[in-house]
Amino acid sequence: xxxxxxxRKEFLTVSGRRISACYTPDDxxxxxxxxxxxxxxxxxxxxxxxxxxxxxxxxxxxxFSGYGTALETNRRQKFLLEQGQTxxxxxxxxxxxxxxxSDHESAAxxxxxxxxxxxxxxxxxxxxxxIPLDQVSVSxxxxxxxxxxxxxxxxLAEKQGCQVSRLSGTLQNDILKEYIAQKEWIYPPEPSMxxxxxxxxFCTHHLPRYNPVSISGYHIREAGSTAAQELAFTLxxxxxxxxxxxxxxxxxxxxxxxxxxFFNSHNDFFEEIAKFRAARRIWAHLMRDRFEAKDExxxxxxxxxxxxxxxxxxxxxxxxVVRTTIQALAGVLGGTxxxxxxxxxxxxxxxxxxxxxxxxxxxxxxAHESGxxxxxxxxxxxxxxxxxxxxxxxxxxQYIEDIDAMGGMIRAIHExxxxxxxxxxxxxxQKAIEAGEQTIVGVNDFVVETESPIETLRIGxxxxxxxxxxxxxxxxxxxxxxxxxxxxxxxxxxxxRQNVMPFLISATREYATLGEMCDTLREVYGTYQETAW
Amino acid sequence: xQKKFRILVAKPGLDGHDRGAKIVARALRDAGxxxxxxxxxxxxxxxxxxxxxxxxxxxGLSILSGAHLHLFSKVMELFREQDIADILVFGGGIxxxxxxxxxxxxxxxxxxxxxxxxDEIVQFLREALGGQS
Numbered sequence: 001x002x003x004x005x006x007x008r009k010e011f012l013t014v015s016g017r018r019i020s021a022c023y024t025p026d027d028x029x030x031x032x033x034x035x036x037x038x039x040x041x042x043x044x045x046x047x048x049x050x051x052x053x054x055x056x057x058x059x060x061x062x063x064f065s066g067y068g069t070a071l072e073t074n075r076r077q078k079f080l081l082e083q084g085q086t087x088x089x090x091x092x093x094x095x096x097x098x099x100x101x102s103d104h105e106s107a108a109x110x111x112x113x114x115x116x117x118x119x120x121x122x123x124x125x126x127x128x129x130x131i132p133l134d135q136v137s138v139s140x141x142x143x144x145x146x147x148x149x150x151x152x153x154x155x156l157a158e159k160q161g162c163q164v165s166r167l168s169g170t171l172q173n174d175i176l177k178e179y180i181a182q183k184e185w186i187y188p189p190e191p192s193m194x195x196x197x198x199x200x201x202f203c204t205h206h207l208p209r210y211n212p213v214s215i216s217g218y219h220i221r222e223a224g225s226t227a228a229q230e231l232a233f234t235l236x237x238x239x240x241x242x243x244x245x246x247x248x249x250x251x252x253x254x255x256x257x258x259x260x261x262f263f264n265s266h267n268d269f270f271e272e273i274a275k276f277r278a279a280r281r282i283w284a285h286l287m288r289d290r291f292e293a294k295d296e297x298x299x300x301x302x303x304x305x306x307x308x309x310x311x312x313x314x315x316x317x318x319x320x321v322v323r324t325t326i327q328a329l330a331g332v333l334g335g336t337x338x339x340x341x342x343x344x345x346x347x348x349x350x351x352x353x354x355x356x357x358x359x360x361x362x363x364x365x366x367a368h369e370s371g372x373x374x375x376x377x378x379x380x381x382x383x384x385x386x387x388x389x390x391x392x393x394x395x396x397x398q399y400i401e402d403i404d405a406m407g408g409m410i411r412a413i414h415e416x417x418x419x420x421x422x423x424x425x426x427x428x429x430q431k432a433i434e435a436g437e438q439t440i441v442g443v444n445d446f447v448v449e450t451e452s453p454i455e456t457l458r459i460g461x462x463x464x465x466x467x468x469x470x471x472x473x474x475x476x477x478x479x480x481x482x483x484x485x486x487x488x489x490x491x492x493x494x495x496x497r498q499n500v501m502p503f504l505i506s507a508t509r510e511y512a513t514l515g516e517m518c519d520t521l522r523e524v525y526g527t528y529q530e531t532a533w
Numbered sequence: 534x535q536k537k538f539r540i541l542v543a544k545p546g547l548d549g550h551d552r553g554a555k556i557v558a559r560a561l562r563d564a565g566x567x568x569x570x571x572x573x574x575x576x577x578x579x580x581x582x583x584x585x586x587x588x589x590x591x592x593g594l595s596i597l598s599g600a601h602l603h604l605f606s607k608v609m610e611l612f613r614e615q616d617i618a619d620i621l622v623f624g625g626g627i628x629x630x631x632x633x634x635x636x637x638x639x640x641x642x643x644x645x646x647x648x649x650x651x652d653e654i655v656q657f658l659r660e661a662l663g664g665q666s
Contacts, residue, residue, distance in 0.1 A: 094546070094547035094548060094598050094600075095547065097547070098547050100547075106546075106547060106574075106576070107547075108603060109546065109600035109602070109603025109604055109607075110546060110547050110598055110599075110600045110603075113598055113599035113600055114548075114598050114599050178549075182549055182550075183549030183550075183551060183573055184547075184549045222550075222552070223550075223551075223552050224552050224556075310552075312647075313647065313648055314646050314647045314648055315648050347627065347646075347647045347648075348627065348629045348630075349599070349627065349629050350599070423552075423555055423559075426552050426555075426556060427555075427556055427559055430556050430560075430651065433650075434650045434651060434652060440648070442648075443648040444650075453629075453630045453631065456629045456631075459599065461603075529572075530572060530573060
C-alpha cells in the first residue's frame with residue numbers, strides 16, 4: 001500500500017497543503033523581515049510573545065485530568081503536581097458539561113465517565129481539598145455552564161480564604177466552538193454569548209489575573225478540520241467575543257489582554273509550527289488595526305496547546321508516545337505558553353496513572369533535556385517555515401473575510417458553514433487514509449496481526465450510585481428556602497438582562513446544584529437543537 | 534432492481550463527538566445504502582422508535598464517552614421488548630478490547646474501534662445483510 005518515495009507525485013501536509021521540494025529566498029518575495037517576522041516579544045509577535053521566551057519562563061505543564069468522583073480526581077491532580085506538573089486542568093464529565101445533575105435521567109451511564117462529576121459547591125470543595133487556589137493556576141474545561149462552574153470556583157476560593165483578585169487560571173468558556181465542533185451546548189447561541197460576556201465582564205472587574213475565556217481551535221481540529229480552518233475559525237470566534245464585549249460597553253484594553261487561546265498540535269510538524277506563528281501575527285494585527293487596541297498586552301495571542309487526541313491509534317498504542325513527542329515539540333517550537341501531552345492509552349480509555357505520568361515526562365524531557373528552550377523561535381527566518389506561516393495566514397484571512405461577509409460567526413453557525421467545511425475536510429482525510437495516500441503507522445501500514453492488550457483505566461458503575469446519593473443527601477441538608485429564593489433572583493436577573501454572575505454566586509452559596517441553576521436559565525433562554533448537518 | 538439497505542446511524546447519550554458517525558453515514562451513502570442519521574443526543578427509546586418507524590435493516594451506534602455498556606444494553610433490551618430480532622446492531626467508538634466481548638454477548642454484531650475503515654463497515658453490512666446492495 002505504501003508508495004515508494006520515487007512514485008509519489010505530490011507531497012502534501014496532513015491538511016492537504018502542497019509542499020515544494022525546497023524553499024529559497026525567492027519564496028519570501030516581499031521584503032518582510034521587520035514588519036512580518038520581527039523579533040520575539042515585539043509586534044506582530046510572529047516569533048513569540050516574550051523577548052526571552054522559555055529562558056524567562058517555561059511553558060506551563062498543564063495536564064488535563066478528571067474522572068470518576070471529585071475525590072478520585074483530587075487524588076490524580078495531587079499526584080500530577082507531585083510529579084512536577086506546574087498547573088492544573090480539570091476535565092468534567094458529560095452531565096456536568098451539559099448542565100445536568102448526576103441524577104438526571106440522561107446522565108445514566110455517563111457519570112464520571114469522561115471527566116469528573118460536579119453537581120454543586122460541595123463537589124468543588126472535595127475536588128480542590130488541600131489545593132490552595134491562590135497558589136496554583138487552574139484551568140477548567142467547561143463551556144455551556146461555564147458561568148455556573150466559575151461561580152462555584154469563586155465561592156470555593158473565598159471559603160479557602162484566598163483573595164479573589166489574586167486568582168490565576170483559565171475558564172474555557174468558549175461556546176462558539178461548541179456549536180461549530182464539540183457540540184456540548186445548552187442554550188441557543190445568542191443567550192449563550194450573553195452568558196460568556198457576563199463572565200468576561202465580571203472577571204475584567206474582579207479577577208485581573210484570570211483568563212475568562214480560552215478561544216479554542218482544539219476541538220475544531222479534533223472534529224476533522226484542516227490546520228487553516230482551525231486557525232481561521234478560532235480567530236474569527238475571537239473577533240466575535242471582542243465585538244460582544246465592546247457592545248457591552250467594555251474598553252478593548254480592559255479585557256483583551258486576558259483573552260487566551262487554545263490550539264491543537266497535530267502530526268504535520270512544520271505546518272503546526274507555522275500555524276502557531278501565524279496565529280500570533282494575525283491576532284496582533286486584528287487587535288491593533290481592526291479593534292484599535294492601544295495596550296501591547298491586547299495584541300498578544302497567548303495560547304495553550306494540546307497534542308492531537310484524534311491522531312492517537314488504538315493499534316500498537318506505544319507508538320502514541322512518539323506521535324505525542326513530535327506534536328509537543330511542534331507546540332514548543334511554535335512558542336506555546338502552556339502544554340498538555342496526551343497519554344498513550346487515550347484511543348482506548350481515559351489514561352491510567354502510569355500513562356499520564358509518561359505523558360508529563362515527555363514534556364519534561366523536551367523542556368530539560370533537548371536544549372530547544374535555549375533560544376526563542378529557532379525556526380525564525382527558515383525559508384520553509386516563513387513561507388508556510390505566510391500561507392496559513394493568507395488562508396485564514398480568506399476564511400475570516402468570508403465569515404465577515406456572512407455577517408459574523410453566529411450567522412455562519414446558523415447556516416452550518418464551519419460545520420460543513422469541517423465535515424468535508426474530515427471525510428477527505430479519512431478517504432486519504434483508506435486510499436493509503438496518508439500513512440498511519442500501525443493502522444494502514446506496518447500493521448501487526450496480534451497485539452497484547454494494555455491495561456486501561458476503568459470507571460466503575462458504582463461512581464454514579466455514590467454521586468447520586470451524595471447529591472440527594474445534599475438536597476435534604478441545605479436550606480430549600482434559601483435555594484429557591486436565590487434561583488428566583490437569578491431568573492429575574494436573566495429576564496432583566498442583568499449580569500447574572502452575582503446571582504449565580506449567591507445561588508452557589510446556598511448549594512444550589514448545577515442542574516438547578518442551568519434549568520433556571522433554560523426557562524429564560526430556551527434550549528438549542530442543531531439544525532444543519 | 535435490488536432493495537437498498539436502510540441503515541440508521543445514531544448518536545446515543547450526551548456525547549457530542551459526531552465526526553465518526555457523520556463519516557460513516559456518508560460512506561454508507563456513497564456505497565449505495567439509504568442512511569438515516571439521527572443527530573445528537575438521542576435516547577435509547579428514540580433510537581429504537583426511529584429504527585422501527587424507518588423500517589431499517591441495521592442500526593449503528595457511535596459512542597465515544599465511555600457509556601457504551603449502559604447505552605448498548607438499553608438499546609438491545611428495548612429491541613427485545615419490541616420483539617424485533619432481525620435488526621442488526623453494530624457500533625463504534627472509544628471502546629476498549631475487554632468490552633467488545635461483553636457487547637457481543639448483548640447481541641451487538643460488530644464493534645469498530647478507532648482505525649477501522651469505512652470499507653470494513655460497508656463489507657460487514659453487505660455480508661451480514663445478505664449481499665443485495
